[in-house]
Amino acid sequence: MLNIMRKQAGSWIIKVLLFAIVVVFIFWGVGSFNSRRGTTVANVNGEIITHDEYREAHRQLRERYRRAYGDSLNDEMLKSLQLDEQALDQLVNRTLMLQEAKRLNIQVADQTIDDAIFKIPAFQTNGVFNEDRAKQLLAQNRMSTADFRNSFRQDLILNKLQAMIVGGIVATEAEAKEWYGWYNAEVDLTFMHFPAARYKDIAVSDEKMAEHFKSNENEYRTEPQVKVRYLFFDPAAYKDRVAVGQEQIDAYYYSHPDEFKTEKTVEARHVLLKLDEDADPQIVAEKKQKAMEIYKMAAEGKPFAELAKQYSEGPTRDQGGYLGEFKKETMVKPFADKAFGMQAGEISEPVRTRFGWHIIKVEKVNEAHTRSLEEAAKTIREKLINEKARELAMQKAEEVYDATLIEGVDLADIAQSHKVPLRTTDFFKPQGLKTNDIGNPKLFADTAFGLEKMTISDIQDFGNGFYLLQVVDRIEATVPPLESVKDRVKQDVIEMLRDERAKADAEAFLAELKKGKSMAEADKPDDVQLMQTGFFKRTGAIPKIGYDPAISQAAFELGPEKKLPDEVFKGPQGWYVIQFKERKPPAAEGFDKEKTGISKQLTEQKKQTALQQWLSDLKARGQIQINHDLIR
Template sequence: MLQTLRQNAGSWIIKFLLLAIVVVFIFWGVGSFKSSNEGRVALVNGQTITYDDYNKAYAVQMENLKYQFGDQLDERLLEMLNVKSQVLNELINNKLLAEEALRMNFDVSPQELVDSIRKIPAFQVKGVFNPDRYAMILNSMRRSPGEFEALQKEALLIAKLRSLIADSVHVSEAEALERFQYQDASVDIEYVLFEPLVYKDITPKDEEVKAYFEENKESYTTEPLVMARYFRFSPDEYRSKVSIDDEQVNEYYLEHKESFLDPKTVEARHILISVPRDAEPAVVEAKRLQAEKIMNMAKEGKDFAELAKKHSDDPGKENGGFLGAFRKEQMVQPFSEAAFSLNAGEISAPVQTQFGWHIIKVEKVNEEKQKTVEEAADSIRQTLASNEAETLAYNEAESLYDASFDNDDLKNLGDSKSVKLWETEFFTRQGPGNISEPVKFGTVAFNLENNEISQIETIGSDFFIIQVMDKKPSAIPPFDEVKEKVRAGLIRELQTQKAKTDAEAFVAELKGKTGSEKTDKQEPLFNATGYFKRNQAIPSIGNEKEISDAAFMLTSDKPLCEKALKGAKGYYVIQFKERKIPDMSAFELEKKDMNKNLLREKQMETLNALVENLRKKADISIKEGFN
């Protein structure tokens, strides 16, 4: 039925009927087409998670994974990471947490919501909230202010609940000490590596290669592929069509005058005498006296920059403690209050912050200044031209999208409208290589059926209308196509098996010998790692958790690990050499960080336990294919 409507929606009568249907859905409380059952991914205690919610969250996660894994990110890795379930579970958990926050009578006032949005840097110009920038960014995200504000309110509710959980969790000194002793213990081991690649004389027969393929053919499954055509509307291409006159500049200036107010700034140097946060009062006072002594030297005429280089604990001491120009709100309050009360050339008394004692010298005061319209004109023209070019690009995309209701073949539509149509080769979910955000493009394309046309999608700074031309599902290729790849895989497996067999035989040999025989005959085979801790990479071996865990289980009474351990480079045989207990004097130095890390872990455990309990009691239904 929807396809029939799409094909016939060119007339204003049909468009009016479509609009009427949307209005009825909204007033019935059903939402929109996006929140209809057909567009629903999950239902959580009656709350809908739409395809749109899911697709946007999935695209963000894919961009993160692309950044993390680079070219290694393929269909198999995505399947192993279970990305679809991860994204959906996060959306479900957020619904449950927001619901629980409301149940516990948390609330977000309209003023809290407004304040939180105004503080988001992306919506600011020179540190001040800019309504036009807010509207422009929401438009590029294809979100209405109402949708974004609902999401922000949900995030604030969850933040309040998380804060309550954080405040309810505590770490005792005994817990911190136990963690310190566990983490800071170190061990030194010896090892022999049986590396698969040294076995060069393995040459499997063709029938063995074929048999190996038959046993493991699923592992050679190709990734699904999509081929698409698309229109791209880039605002940059519309800049030449934009003309901004003086009247528009003046009007914008008057409406956004606060954006062109350069706030008062101070240029200063400082000397920091650091004080531990949990320092005794006597230590704090001794540090204050030290700071006072340095202040007196500065006031007596000693070069402040040289004093900073010699005495300051701040990392910026090498440039004489120079901080550059800063606004009042950019520094912690006691520091900024002192700095902004001084005139150029004046030096403060010692000022205490959470970092310690500061001596401040103001070098220059830049008073607040309102830019004139003439001074702001260039940046205003640039802003208005960018906004107008984006509007022109979007309007043309919208015009083509509306026309696609009458003509659902983008090629014919492009020819009739003289608009350039782009076509891709087949690509994976990572998207085609010539797009600024290929993963987002790929996500949109993979959610379309053959010949289906997307909505207007914002990808990077451009607008796209995408139509899928063809799809190739995952498939097991014919043996002949992957024969050499299979052969290489079989050789690697046989090499690995040989390394494992030899390593296990060596363990058995060591177990059958006395201690003196081990020293005389086997010691030259072993390499020493040197000391390492549980959370450190093993020297000359690397980050190998199983080997590290096994090493810390060994003792002088039971020095040999009685099984060969698989690592990235091959199989290891390890034996104990020496253990070092933690230096308890270091505990006082590390206690603060230890407490912080342990507290974070306990907070996360408490939050996860709450989520698990909420999920057990919740009524959750998930669309087939997303479980």
Template sequence: MLLSLMRRHAKSWLIKFLIAIIALVFIFYFGYSFRAQSGLKIASVNDDVISGVEYDKAYRDMLEAYRMQYKDMWSESLAKALDIKRQALERLIDQKLIAQEAGKLGLFVTEKELQHNIMGYPAFQTNGQFDLRRYRGLLQSNRMNPEDFEITMSQHLLEAKVKQFLGTFANVTDQEVEEQYGFYNEQINLAFVFFGSDTFKKGINPDQAELETYFKENQEKYRKPAMLKLAYLVFDPADFEKDVKVEDKDIEDYYEYNKMSFKEGKKVKARHILFKVKDKATEEEEKDVRDKAKSVLELAKEGKDFSELAREYSEDITKAKGGDLGYFTEGTMTKPFEEAAFALEAGKVSDLVRSSFGYHIIKVEDKKEERIKPLDEVKEDIRKILLKSASTETAHEKGLGIVDQMPYDIDLAKYGKEQGLEVKHSSYFAEGQAIPEMGGTPALIRALPGMNKGETTDLMDIGGKFYLFQVEDKKLSSLPELKEVEGKVRQDVISAKALEEAKKAAGEYLAELKKGEKWEDAAKEKGLKPEETGLFSRREPAGKLGALKDLKEKTFGLSEAAPYPDMVFENDKGAYVVKWTGRKSYDPEKFDKERDQYRSAILSAKQERIFGNWLGEIKADAAIKILDPKFLAERG
């Protein structure tokens, strides 16, 4: 397809000669290992074999995709948790099954369909037209070749066809849409009282036996972490910039491929005078502000110096600058202010403009139309981008080269010195905590737990630099004696007992309310201060109660007839008793606007369930054999 199109353009005899030479090298020097890998059979799906080459590619692609997704959060422990090896094999099995069943259904992807989808992809277009150079460039920058990309694209299109075919049996009724919308958008209000555990701590004095019992039951809580010391190499792109040369042609190509990123929207340069109106102001109070603003507006219209008027009358922080807002684009100011400013001609003064802040008088000083910055204006910026990109790639390749050449089980500090590299060392730090010399780097903090002395990480991208770490020394985790942590244990026992007392008091209070005691009277009698959450939906935090465990599940079914749940709620600060005080239904006008969006989401979820169930059924009936023993345990 597009790959063959490129091949047809490669007519140079020199290119053909080089390709032939490369092919001979691969045949004579790598032929055996390649054939061995190709011949390795990982699994079969209804007698359709999954080869070692297929598996290795699927695994590498999935690994790279996860690395790009998680970026600085990536770690070896996360890789293990994701079980990428099993995922890659299961994905290949699914693809085989989907392709087999699609064939039975008469579904397939034509070359024309594949070409149409790729050529219609916006990322591969320049000025709305498919750009072959852009296509190849983007794939190359993502370490993909066109053939692999087109195979993957074809698989996605085939899967989409199967989903569409199965999805024809899915239907969404108006009632389903309304029920779903109501479920997520109805709101309730809760009143609540708080029993803080701190108020129950006074008088709690645990004896030695209680401390020993608590410590024994919670010993792991006080475990001393393993202590690590690292040796590491740093590959800093800045060190490679001197070796990079950015050609003008590279800059021009980048500009052509990324023109829209240099687009500037319309801009307005303006000053304003703000007369604030306080929240919940009375009509009389608002009228007083408006009258004051009108009198200043008359002065501005008469031609008085606008900046001086702003300095004298404005209540905005720009007052000292004569109300100067500088240039701003659409979408950066409140709607009424923005509409008025962009509608004015340069040099003109607006009438009064009401926003959520109060009344504004606006003077527009200059306007700039939408444009794409010319190459000359952004040339140096692009040069810096390309310089950084190329030096980063060079640093990355250097790091990978060191990793590939490094013998197994070698001392990194010794090896680094042999290679002429500066080796750095950390001081001791607790496993799972920040490295003193590097701070709280999340990716590294997550990568190290579980690593033993002498083990080495993958090459890691941290803050735009590439690092290779080895555990130089490790002091194992251990459990302390009670006497080492007795003060902390004592405080924890007191806190635990205080929380139990708070929950007990809250439970007794709830029981009294359920027997008929009035909410206000009970609170007054106990000296408690009732508060309210304000209206919230199932998708929103419950005001000051936040995200208390089980709160929404237990309270959205309450009503005026039954306003109390059957439990108190708790967090580490204390216990809460809540009362349902009201419900607000969804907004019908908003529902009309969002109806189609919800219908589409429900339909999509149904189609995914149908597809998932269908795939599960055909997988259960399929003859799936794991031919490589190392994968038997991984699939369970």
């Protein structure tokens, strides 16, 4: 289990995995669907999953991530989320788990369902269940009361089943302590960097260029191009069909209270006198004395911005120490506690954080505020209109998409019969179109280049609306003659030879170290200097080297018994030879502060692993057939 956590340490995606893997089916989850029509996407032990269900699950996932990440949901994230697989996997997992719950005769009483529904905050007014509001919200989400109740019953059954499977799993204190020690350990290296750029005298013959070109033809291929016609379903075109009443605005306001709360913020400047966390007490005292002198000058009326420009050692020095407006949680605790307890115009005495001593001046305090219904009504109306317009645009896109499923149909004919304007691009490369008319030109291009000629895509969401694409022409990539790319080939050969020489020198240097010479004694070029990283953790950037997982992993595998790695390491600017200098375990007292959070994280990870293993076993025993042709 610890090995799994180690592999995922430091990765942002672990939070997404926690969300996607754990099968807790909440109110707005996949749900159940009355409709059993449509083409079969999967057969799970004789139970059918239709294309309608798959498409709805996919839509809900896409909308959930879009709302969660907003504009930061880029192409790379969309690909890494693998929505196609997630949607199908959720449906298969849900079906399997409901079948298993039925076999185990797990049931939920009607009164339990009622009690749970009454406690849903979105259905409450002033903390009390409001039936009218519940019906409104269900109607807005195209769900009948009966469908919702059945879906919610299934959710509660699945929660009971999940509790049976993983309810007793907890991480031990020993596991938490092991994780803390592994994750927070630090290492210090000495290293030698052999930059490729230092090798200037590189001669390249025509024969070498021809040889390199022949061996690497694919690197010089021209880029493919495609020409696409497409249909665009613009939500803005449907806004005039949407009517939003006051009751809907009221319901949204009271069911989304956090959206209308503005946290307290502070606008401030500071003077920072830097200190290491473990600085010598004498140095700490000296810095504090200097900070007090600066504080006294500020308190006597000397312009704070001028003091910051003169004395601050922080990155905002040139801006007069100006930090801008910030929330409390964005600053380290001692700084935030002090700043948020001050009034506008007030100047603090020195405050110690892990960065050093700060003198803070609060420029402005913006108190927490909750917008009234009247203040928020216009924003809510626009939001509801936009959401409903997106739904209508999606419905139209689905209607047209269903018509494209007929074999041999052409997008131009579909556009004409459904009265949707047909648009056609010029030829473009994989980098995408240079246009503002498409919400995400790069994702548009990625989709187009994934289609066969004359194939019509599934519905695509490129941010500003929904699209159907058809590639009508394609220019394939070709290998050009050497003469047309000769300059590029020559430069590539020079870079390759520089890199080879840098690697050879690094390997020769490492070989001398392995014979017993120190880094200072071993032969090396005059302009290559011995350097030291200082202590760093395994998941962060390496001082003076940068973020390099391979070097970091190797560094933490070294120790007093084995100070040298087996090989040299390639970085973005050349090659590195590293040598272990010292390892530093984390402070023991830090574990007590982090124990609760670590234990919770490890427990969740153990539960995920157990649940995934249980689901894998369930799938292995089941009869599951997937129609891959219908998966996007």
